[in-house]
Amino acid sequence: MKTVVVIGGGITGLSTMHYLHKLKKELNIEVELILVERNHYLGGKINTVQSEEFIMETGADSIVARHESVTPLIKDLQLQEEVVYNSTGISYIFSNNELHPIPADTVFGIPTSVESLFKSTLVSEKGKQEALKDLETKNEHFTQDSSIGAFLEHFLGKELVEKQIAPVLSGVYSGKLDKLSIASTLPYLLDYKNHYGSIIKGLAENQKKFSSKSDRKFISFKNGLSTLIHRLEEELKESQILKGVHTTKIINNNEQYQITFSNYETIQADYVILTTPHNVAQTILDHYELNDEFAKLTNSSLKSIYFGFDISDDQLPADGTGFIVSDKNDVHCDACTWTSRKWKHTSDKHNLLVRLFYKSSNPTYPSLQQMGNHDLILTALSDVEKSIGIKGQPKAIEVTNWDHLMPNYDLNHSEAVRALSEKMASVFPNVILAGCSYYGVGIGACIKNGQITAEQISDSLSKNK
Numbered sequence: 001m002k003t004v005v006v007i008g009g010g011i012t013g014l015s016t017m018h019y020l021h022k023l024k025k026e027l028n029i030e031v032e033l034i035l036v037e038r039n040h041y042l043g044g045k046i047n048t049v050q051s052e053e054f055i056m057e058t059g060a061d062s063i064v065a066r067h068e069s070v071t072p073l074i075k076d077l078q079l080q081e082e083v084v085y086n087s088t089g090i091s092y093i094f095s096n097n098e099l100h101p102i103p104a105d106t107v108f109g110i111p112t113s114v115e116s117l118f119k120s121t122l123v124s125e126k127g128k129q130e131a132l133k134d135l136e137t138k139n140e141h142f143t144q145d146s147s148i149g150a151f152l153e154h155f156l157g158k159e160l161v162e163k164q165i166a167p168v169l170s171g172v173y174s175g176k177l178d179k180l181s182i183a184s185t186l187p188y189l190l191d192y193k194n195h196y197g198s199i200i201k202g203l204a205e206n207q208k209k210f211s212s213k214s215d216r217k218f219i220s221f222k223n224g225l226s227t228l229i230h231r232l233e234e235e236l237k238e239s240q241i242l243k244g245v246h247t248t249k250i251i252n253n254n255e256q257y258q259i260t261f262s263n264y265e266t267i268q269a270d271y272v273i274l275t276t277p278h279n280v281a282q283t284i285l286d287h288y289e290l291n292d293e294f295a296k297l298t299n300s301s302l303k304s305i306y307f308g309f310d311i312s313d314d315q316l317p318a319d320g321t322g323f324i325v326s327d328k329n330d331v332h333c334d335a336c337t338w339t340s341r342k343w344k345h346t347s348d349k350h351n352l353l354v355r356l357f358y359k360s361s362n363p364t365y366p367s368l369q370q371m372g373n374h375d376l377i378l379t380a381l382s383d384v385e386k387s388i389g390i391k392g393q394p395k396a397i398e399v400t401n402w403d404h405l406m407p408n409y410d411l412n413h414s415e416a417v418r419a420l421s422e423k424m425a426s427v428f429p430n431v432i433l434a435g436c437s438y439y440g441v442g443i444g445a446c447i448k449n450g451q452i453t454a455e456q457i458s459d460s461l462s463k464n465k
Contacts, residue, residue, distance in 0.1 A: 001030045002464075004457055005259060005267060007247050007284070008275035009037030010044025011443055012435040014232040015073070015450025016273055021236060022076070023458040031461055033239040034267065036259075040244040042233050045405070046443070048224030051396040054308040054353050055224045055346040058400040060443055061337070061355070062086065062218035063225070067444025069451060070219070077231045079221065084345050086218040092323035093167050094387055095122055097330055099323055102168070107210045108186065109168035110156070112203040120164060122326075127159030134200055139193045147411060148185045149177025155199055167324040171335050173441075175300070175408045176361065184409035222345055247284055250274075252428060271430045271457050275450075277405055278437035289427050296416035297437060299404040301360035303368065305380045306339070306353065308396030313340045313352040316388060323387065331383040332368065334359045352390065356380050360406075373399050407437050432456065 004020060006013045017035050024031055041047070045059030063070055065085070074080060092099040093109075102109060103119045111117040114135075117128055134155040142151045148169070152161045166177050173185050182190050192202020203210070221227035233241065242264060250272060251258040259267045274281045282294040322337040333356040340347035340354075347353045358368055368376060377397060384390050417438045424433060432453055439449045 001032055002270040002461055003032045003034065003268065004271040004273070005034045005036060005257075005269040006273045006275065007036045007259075008044070008435065009035055009039070009042040009241075009243070010275060010435065010446070011046055011229075012446040012450045012453075013037070013044075013273070013275040014042060014229065014236075015447045016275065016434065016453045017236050017239060017450075018073070018076070018232055019451045019454030020457060021239060023454060027458065027462060029458065029461050033236075034269075035236070035239065035241045036245050036247055036261075037241070037243050038246050042241075042243065043226060043229040045402070046225045046229055048226035049398055050224070051398065052308055053348045053351065054306070054340075054396045055343075056306045056308075056339075056353070056355070056396070056398045057220075057225055058304070058398065059402070060225065061339070061343070062220050063443045065217055065219045067442065067448070069448035070444050073447055077228070077235060079227065079231055082221045082223070082227055083219050084222055084343070086220075086342050087321065087344060089319045089321040089341065090317075091321055092317070093122055093164065093326055094323045094329055094331065094336075095163060095326040096328070097386070099317065099320075099387070102164070105207070106164075107203050108172065109165040110152070110189075110203060111160075111200055112207050112210075113200065117160075117200070120160075122163045123160050127157055127163070130157030131160045131200075133157070135198050138197065139190070142182070142190060142193075144181065144183040144187055144190060145411065145414075146182055146190075147178050148180050148182045148189075151182055151190070152177070152199075155193065163326055167326045170361070171324050171357075173409065175410065179408070179410045181409070181411045181414065184413055220343060220345070247276075249286060250284055250428070250431065257428075257431065271432070271460070272428075273432045273434055273453055273457070275435040276437075277435075278407075278433075279404070281433060281437070285428065285431075287427055289423055290420065293416055293420035293423060296412050297420075298408045298410060299437075300406045300408050301365070301404055302402040302406050303358040303376070304400045304402075305356045305358075305377065306396065306398040307356075307380070307384065307394040308347070309352040309354075309390065309392050309394050311352045311390065311392055313338065313347070313350055315352065315390065316341055331386050332362070332364045332379055333357060333383045333387075334362055336383070336387060353396075354384060354388075354390075356383060407441055409441075430460070 047058045049056045091102045100121045103116045105112045105116040196202040245264045246262040249260045257269045278297045321342040324335045335357045337355045434453045
């Protein structure tokens with residue numbers, strides 16, 4: 001009997017195990033499945049915390065509903081009745097110490113019509129006129145490997161990008177736009193430009209893909225995202241799940257792999273899937289031929305702080321769900337989600353629950369790193385007061401630090417992953433790298449990556465029966 005070991009119990013590892021378990025039954029494959037997780041709980045960046053009346057997510061707070069991998073998994077796990085959708089509302093950009101609504105009919109802050117462009121209170125008349133050149137200027141040299149920042153600025157102008165688009169896109173993709181490729185962010189924009197002659201026109205023609213009448217684009221669960229993790233763990237009870245076990249090394253013994261641990265007995269495996277952050281995978285593999293490619297992959301850091309107040313959330317601006325911060329403001333945060341407004345299930349009494357984000361790309365981040373939790377909380381409370389005028393002592397606080405755990409997909413990312421995969425196939429055949437360090441940062445992308453990885457292993461096992 002063959003043995004497959006998945007190292008890392010986040011959503012990619014759990015999805016891989018789920019689909020391996022499913023294929024094992026469907027195809028009658030004899031295989032032993034083992035999941036190893038360093039923490040004493042599963043989920044990785046998905047972790048729900050309940051305090052007082054509030055439900056808080058220390059990592060991801062939702063799943064993109066339209067991703068092709070999401071609905072099938074929810075149906076597999078019979079979680080349809082637990083699903084909740086986001087409430088719709090206005091998103092703001094905090095600019096010059098004021099809240100400005102992101103205009104309706106935009107995608108990541110990019111206008112889908114001339115009317116939407118001219119409704120913006122963030123961009124000057126000159127900046128709006130400059131953006132109109134997108135309607136006439138042809139693409140002569142941009143490719144999928146080009147910088148998304150340079151691409152957008154060339155056709156839509158610097159002011160619109162800096163004041164309205166960059167705050168949104170940088171928030172989603174955790175990086176400066178000039179360092180991110182079109183391929184790793186919004187590849188369809190290049191197709192639209194080439195096909196329709198205009199980014200704005202292309203988005204207008206394809207607007208149905210990005211909006212619906214309900215506009216409920218994100219999902220969670222009644223008791224938080226950890227519902228998904230708990231159900232996956234429950235479903236995998238026939239497999240071996242090792243929690244609190246620290247992997248130290250993978251040794252190639254030609255026909256099998258020897259996996260060693262600091263606090264568990266050695267395991268012999270035929271296939272190994274590493275879903276850990278890339279720097280952890282590099283340490284476990286410890287092979288000089290892989291180091292140059294691993295070094296090209298980069299991470300950033302993030303701090304998030306929840307405050308739950310004994311204050312009704314109707315004190316927030318009407319129909320608002322949060323804001324993103326542009327440059328040159330008096331606040332330190334990069335964004336703030338009005339969680340109790342966006343996700344009704346997170347506060348039974350409809351009291352105010354907000355979440356602030358602080359990213360390592362922010363110039364003030366080094367000073368925040370030097371702070372203890374007490375000073376960090378005071379800074380965050382000051383940001384709440386400056387941005388939305390709310391004062392008060394919170395009755396629930398949750399501080400989370402994701403140090404060097406947020407993957408950055410820079411211009412060299414795709415090529416680095418391709419080169420790394422080729423070397424892995426040579427040096428460590430049947431050891432597969434998976435997860436958000438390589439193949440997409442969203443939960444949906446991680447689920448899909450897990451499914452593809454499981455199918456790859458299943459095909460190999462079927463051939464070698």
